[in-house]
Amino acid sequence: MTERTAICPGSFDPITYGHIDIIQRAAVMFDKIIVVVMKNANKSAGSFSVEERKSFIEKTVGNIPNVEVDVYDGLLAEYARQKNACAIIKGLRAVSDFEYEFQMALTNKKLNPELETVFLTTSAENMYLSSSMVKQIASMGGDISHFVPESILEEISNRLRKD
């Protein structure tokens, strides 16, 4: 049987427990998961470079045997085709996420008809969590230990406090 690969795309600026939960659950469902840092045209340049974001992801989910981490500057539908992926995995937090995610799923399906988008509902404890909230708290010297793992906590806090 062919290996079933799924893509977990996102800005990951930075990765949080919300993303990690989705990646861990997706890794159980598919043979291989590629977590890929991409550009969101609706968001500004971001606080961390793509290399920093990739490194944070590697430090948090890099130990899961069937998870790879990558960076791509282009269309998600095209990337999925190149990687022979059958699905995109997205986490849904609230109704407010839905309309935009639905639009992206339909567009990606148009661009790559063999590609499915699979939505996983976020765990209840991560409903409110977002990278922008984490950045805001860290930049004001607040404690972000409930939102990001120990392995990247200090790096993120120091970097944002400096800014």
Ligand code: PNS
């Ligand atoms: O974490 P985010 O910011 O919600 O992730 C959004 C992201 C990066 C997955 C989305 O903007 C994306 O797919 N960007 C790649 C470019 C692309 O394919 N755009 C068309 C999407 S329909």
